[in-house]
Amino acid sequence: xxxxxxxxxxxxxxxxxxxxxxxxxxxxxxxxxxxxxxxxxxxxxxxxxxxxxxxxxxxxxxxxxxxxxxxxxxxxxxxxxxxxxxxxxxxxxxxxxxxxxxxxxxxxxxxxxxxxxxxxxxxxxxxxxxxxxxxxxxxxxxxxxxxxxxxxxxxxxxxxxxxxxxxxxxxxxxxxxxxxxxxxxxxxxxxxxxxxxxxxxxxxxxxxxxxxxxxxxxxxxxxxxxxxxxxxxxxxxxxxxxxxxxxxxxxxxxxxxxxxxxxxxxxxxxxxxxxxxxxxxxxxxxxxxxxxxxxxxxxxxxxxxxxxxxxxxxxxxxxxxxxxxxxxxxxxxxxxxxxxxxxxxxxxxxxxxxxxxxxxxxxxxxxxxxxxxxxxxxxxxxx
Numbered sequence: 001x002x003x004x005x006x007x008x009x010x011x012x013x014x015x016x017x018x019x020x021x022x023x024x025x026x027x028x029x030x031x032x033x034x035x036x037x038x039x040x041x042x043x044x045x046x047x048x049x050x051x052x053x054x055x056x057x058x059x060x061x062x063x064x065x066x067x068x069x070x071x072x073x074x075x076x077x078x079x080x081x082x083x084x085x086x087x088x089x090x091x092x093x094x095x096x097x098x099x100x101x102x103x104x105x106x107x108x109x110x111x112x113x114x115x116x117x118x119x120x121x122x123x124x125x126x127x128x129x130x131x132x133x134x135x136x137x138x139x140x141x142x143x144x145x146x147x148x149x150x151x152x153x154x155x156x157x158x159x160x161x162x163x164x165x166x167x168x169x170x171x172x173x174x175x176x177x178x179x180x181x182x183x184x185x186x187x188x189x190x191x192x193x194x195x196x197x198x199x200x201x202x203x204x205x206x207x208x209x210x211x212x213x214x215x216x217x218x219x220x221x222x223x224x225x226x227x228x229x230x231x232x233x234x235x236x237x238x239x240x241x242x243x244x245x246x247x248x249x250x251x252x253x254x255x256x257x258x259x260x261x262x263x264x265x266x267x268x269x270x271x272x273x274x275x276x277x278x279x280x281x282x283x284x285x286x287x288x289x290x291x292x293x294x295x296x297x298x299x300x301x302x303x304x305x306x307x308x309x310x311x312x313x314x315x316x317x318x319x320x321x322x323x324x325x326x327x328x329x330x331x332x333x334x335x336x337x338x339x340x341x342x343x344x345x346x347x348x349x350x351x352x353x354x355x356x357x358x359x360x361x362x363x364x365x366x367x368x369x370x371x372x373x374x375x376x377x378x379x380x381x382x383x
Contacts, residue, residue, distance in 0.1 A: 039175075040113070040115070040175075040186060040263075040338070040339070041113070041339075041358075042087070042112045042113045042339060042341075042356070042357075042358055043111075043112070043113070044113055044251070044264070045111060045113070045249050045251065045264075045266045048251040048252070048264070049251070049252050049253075049254060049255045049256075049257065050249040050250065050251055050252065050266070051229060051230075051231035051232075051249065051250050051252050051259060052231065052247050052248075052249055053231050053234050053235045053239050053247060053248035053249065053250060053265075054235045054239065054240065054247055055239055055240065055244040055245060055246055055247050055248070055271075056239075056240040056243055056244065058243070059243050059244065059245040060242070060243025061243075061245065062092065062095075062096065062097050062270055062273070063095065063096045063097070064096060064097050065093065065094075065096035065097060065098045067098060068096075068097060068098065068099075068100070069099060069100060069101075071098075071099065071381055073089075073099070073101070073377070073381075074377045074380055074381070076373065076377060077373065077374065077377040080361075080370055080373055080374075081101075081103070081357075083359075083361075084340055084357050084358070084359040084360065084361060084370060085103075085104070085357050085358035085359050086101075086103055086340075086355060086356070086357040086358075087102065087103050087104050087106040087110070087112060087356050087357050087358065088101070088102050088103075088106055088108075088110070088112065088268070088269040088354065088355065088356040088357070089101045089102075089269070089353075089354070089355050089356075090269040090270065090273055090352075090353070090354040090355075091351065091352070091353055091378055091381070091382075092273050092276075092277070092351070092352040092353075092354075093349065093350055093351050093352075093382055094350045095277070095350075097270075098381075098382070099381070100269075102269075106356075107268075108245075108268055108269065108270050109245075109246055109268055110268055111246075111248070111249060111266040111267060111268060112266060112267070112268065112269075112341070112356045113263075113264060113265075113266055113337070113339075113341070114263070114264065114265040114266065114267065114272070114335075114337050114341055115263045115264070115337030115338045115339060115341050116212070116262065116263055116335075116336060116337045116338055116341075117265065117272070117335040117336060117337045117341050117342075117343060118215075118250075118260075118261065118262060118263050118264060118265040118337075119212075119215045119261075119262055119263075119320040119335070120275070120320050120321050120335035120343070121234065121238070121265055121275065121335075122215050122218050122219055122222070122230070122261050122262075122320060123163060123218075123299055123319045123320035123321065124237075124238060124275065124278070124279075124290075124291055125222055125230065125233055125234060125237060125238070126138070126159065126163065126218060126221075126222065126295075126319075127283065127291035127292060127295040127296065127299070128233070128237035128238070128290060128291055129222060129225050129226060129233075129237075130292055130295055131283075131289060131290065131291060131292050131295075132226075132237075134225040134226050135159065135221070135225050137159075138158065138159045138160035138163060138295075138298070138319075139158055139159070139160060140158060140159050141155065141156075141157065141158055141159075142154070142157045142158065142159060142162065142217065142221060143155050143157075145220075145221045145224040145225055146217070146220055146221065146224060148196060149217075152200065153168070153199075153200035153201075153203075154169075154199075154200045156200075156203070156204055157169075157200065157204045158204065158205070159218070159221065160205070160319075161204035161205045161214075162214040162215070162217055162218050162221075163214075163218070163299075163318075163319035163320055164205070164208065164303040164305060164317070164318075164319070165208050165209060165210055165211055165214050165317065165320075166204055166205050166206065166207060166208055166209070166303070166305055167200070167204050167211065167213075167214045167217070168200050168201060168202035168203055168204045168206070168207075169198045169199065169200055169201070169211065169213055169214065169217075170198060170199050170200075170201045171198060171211040171212065171213030171214070173209075173210055173211050173212060173213075175338070181194055181197075181213065182212055185212065185213075185216065185253075185260065185262070186260065186263070188253065189253050189254040189257070190253060190254070191216060191253045191257070191258045191260065192220075192258065194213075194216075195213065195216055195217060195220065198213060198217075205305070206305065206306065207305060207306050207307070207308040208303060208305040208306065208307050208308060208314045208317060209307075209308040209309070212262035212263065213262070215261050215262040215320065216260070216261045216262050218261060218320075219258070219259060219261025219262075220258075220261075222261075223258075229258075229259060230250060230259040230261060231250045231259060234248075234250070234265075237290060238275070238278075238290065239271075241285055241288065241290055242271075242274040242275070242277075242278060242285060242290075243274070244267075244271045244274060245268075245270060245271055246267070246268060246271060248265060248266060248267040248271065249265075249266040249267075250264060250265050250266070251263070251264035251266075263337070269354040269356055270354075272343055272354050272356075273343065273352050273354045275335070275343055276335075276343040276344070276345045276352040276354070277352060278290060278291065279291075279296055279299070279300070279321075279333070279345060280345050280347055280350070280352065282296050282297070283295065283296040295319075298318070298319060299318045299319035299320070299321050300318050300319075300321055300323060300333045301318050301323075302314060302315040302316065302317065302318060302323055302325065303317055303318060316366040316367070318333070321333050321334070321335060322334050322335070322336055322366075322367070324367060324371075324372075324375075327372075327375065328379075329348075330346055330348050330349075330375075330379075331347060331348070332344065332345065332346050332347075332375060333345050334371065336368070336371070338360065339357065339358055339359060339360055340355060340356075340357045340358075340359060340360035340361070340368065340370060341355070341356055341357070342354065342355045342371060342374070344371060344374065344375065346375065346378075346379075349379075349382055351378060351382060353374055353375070353378055355370070355374060361373075
């Protein structure tokens with residue numbers, strides 16, 4: 001080895017040593033895990049600690065429609081599933097399974113990461129807490145539940161501001177930066193420490209800006225209001241009343257830790273569809289009100305705020321649910337995750353579509369192109 005090569009090698013080792021020392025001193029050891037796993041995946045329940053969400057002893061099975069799997073999927077939908085590596089596709093109409101398909105070894109029992117569909121679950125749980133009286137209404141200040149929100153600019157933040165993604169908090173919603181708050185929340189081991197660093201930098205309720213931190217704060221509110229973990233509360237208020245067939249899982253920041261409220265609810269297509277049915281039925285399940293109908297209506301109403309990125313008026317987001325108003329004459333709402341996880345509801349036709357997979361497509365405006373493609377394809381199948 002020549003002298004230049006030796007110097008380069010020693011210099012590289014020195015830089016790596018200094019970087020490692022800085023990572024340790026800055027308390028950012030989560031970076032190593034982020035580098036090893038590189039990007040979030042649908043089976044990350046294998047690399048994180050999980051809390052179980054118990055299904056009931058007796059499940060409420062989905063009936064199969066008379067035309068179950070008798071129709072071929074439109075060719076464009078088959079191509080889309082292949083290109084985006086779908087692992088599950090489910091269509092329910094009038095409370096019966098019309099179409100169901102799985103790929104890559106997945107089945108109706110396989111757990112798969114919800115990613116940000118969990119945000120819609122958290123919104124449902126806020127509604128359930130209102131129904132139970134643990135939360136009065138969405139106008140309550142966050143400071144009623146969390147002491148760190150009782151002073152300064154944070155004191156003006158209300159629950160509805162978090163539901164609308166309009167808190168004004170300085171959360172860094174970056175997925176590619178290994179030092180971002182989102183990366184630390186996902187791979188780190190102390191969610192409370194991440195949230196405690198947040199500062200209010202804008203007036204709440206003025207601008208819509210997608211921030212996973214807003215949902216995480218909602219998770220802390222639910223814990224404080226109910227005295228239960230998100231997993232325990234989800235089991236009590238959703239999973240068991242809905243008759244889920246299988247236990248679900250929710251990733252936590254460490255053993256016996258706190259749920260990642262903004263993501264990482266693991267379940268299967270059939271059980272995810274129950275969440276869509278609950279909101280299709282305005283929060284009522286088998287005659288029991290799990291979420292107040294008025295809250296469901298508000299959840300599916302555009303917040304009408306100004307989009308921070310371009311100043312356009314928001315007509316596509318409610319209380320942690322995505323909305324497609326007047327799409328070819330249909331009012332549509334859906335939950336979505338970063339790798340193309342969707343629970344899509346078309347009330348006009350009593351339709352619920354669930355898609356789980358490993359990739360997502362390009363966006364058309366504020367919506368992923370595959371969402372619109374699936375809606376179009378299923379509308380062709382169901383006249």
